[in-house]
Amino acid sequence: MSKPESDSKSAAAAGEQAAVRIDDVAVRFRTRKRDVTALQEVSLDVAMGEFVAIVGPSGCGKSTLLKMVAGLLKPTTGTVKLRGETVDGPRHDIGYVFQRAALLEWRSARRNILLQAEMRKMPGDRAKARTAELIEMTGLTGFEDALPHELSGGMQQRVALCRALLHEPPVLLMDEPFGALDALTREQLNVEMNRIWRETGTTVLLVTHSVAEAVYLANRVVVMSDRPGTIREIIDVDLPAEREYTPTLAKPEFASVAARIRELLGAGGAAD
Numbered sequence: 654m655s656k657p658e659s660d661s662k663s664a665a666a667a668g669e670q671a672a673v674r675i676d677d678v679a680v681r682f683r684t685r686k687r688d689v690t691a692l693q694e695v696s697l698d699v700a701m702g703e704f705v706a707i708v709g710p711s712g713c714g715k716s717t718l719l720k721m722v723a724g725l726l727k728p729t730t731g732t733v734k735l736r737g738e739t740v741d742g743p744r745h746d747i748g749y750v751f752q753r754a755a756l757l758e759w760r761s762a763r764r765n766i767l768l769q770a771e772m773r774k775m776p777g778d779r780a781k782a783r784t785a786e787l788i789e790m791t792g793l794t795g796f797e798d799a800l801p802h803e804l805s806g807g808m809q810q811r812v813a814l815c816r817a818l819l820h821e822p823p824v825l826l827m828d829e830p831f832g833a834l835d836a837l838t839r840e841q842l843n844v845e846m847n848r849i850w851r852e853t854g855t856t857v858l859l860v861t862h863s864v865a866e867a868v869y870l871a872n873r874v875v876v877m878s879d880r881p882g883t884i885r886e887i888i889d890v891d892l893p894a895e896r897e898y899t900p901t902l903a904k905p906e907f908a909s910v911a912a913r914i915r916e917l918l919g920a921g922g923a924a925d
């Protein structure tokens with residue numbers, strides 16, 4: 654079940670190009686008041702189409718890791734590659750979903766999704782067709798013209814997800830995307846996320862505080878240490894890609910992976 658950091662399943666070992674390759678990265682923030690080492694000696698290969706969840710104590714550098722992959726932040730040392738290309742500035746071939754949907758209040762659900770197309774100057778016909786597809790895929794049919802305040806929190810996150818997927822990014826970064834939702838809506842979105850990941854074939858890096866969410870969704874779970882964030886262990890989740898919610902949670906493999914993660918995180922770790 655458990656694997657050390659240099660994982661035998663890595664894309665490098667298989668001779669394939671990794672979707673994401675993080676090689677011996679450290680990130681240090683220097684402010685006037687203090688120096689913070691957010692990440693240290695972090696190496697991780699994510700294969701194309703893989704779903705990797707990242708869990709770890711608060712402040713251990715999980716968001717920093719995603720920002721680095723997106724090219725929003727440069728590592729102090731080490732390198733990050735996306736599909737073989739060194740990341741040295743903001744990347745356009747990713748999708749990013751945050752904890753808060755951050756929708757434009759004056760635009761309908763559809764027009765919030767289309768914002769992505771406008772920013773990227775995507776051809777109108779393609780953008781409209783893709784928007785319609787995503788609205789159906791995420792169960793937003795009938796709410797296309799609703800304004801954000803007319804949508805529930807779960808629906809707003811679905812809109813944010815559609816916006817992140819509009820340009821068919823090969824890599825989707827998700828930073829606590831379901832953290833602000835109630836437990837039932839979160840479960841429902843987890844089920845939808847599993848289906849969307851299978852249907853789109855996109856590579857996903859998900860930061861979450863929920864052990865259950867991580868194990869239910871991921872092929873591998875990266876468990877990080879307290880700051881400075883290092884990778885403590887990478888755990889394989891040997892469950893089929895298609896996962897019914899309740900039966901999956903009842904499986905012995907689910908329980909043993911979740912228990913190992915909780916053990917690594919210790920008492921002060923993830924919330925559930």
Ligand SMILES: Nc1ncnc2c1ncn2[C@@H]1O[C@H](COP(=O)(O)OP(=O)(O)OP(=O)(O)O)[C@@H](O)[C@H]1O
Pocket residue numbers: 682683684689690691709710711712713714715716717718880
């Ligand atoms: N721009 C910045 N300038 C200075 N310090 C920063 C900056 N960004 C992050 N940090 C620091 O780096 C560390 C890691 O932050 P990060 O947000 O990546 O943690 P996290 O694991 O995502 O936390 P949480 O789970 O609470 O969201 C923290 O100590 C934080 O204060």
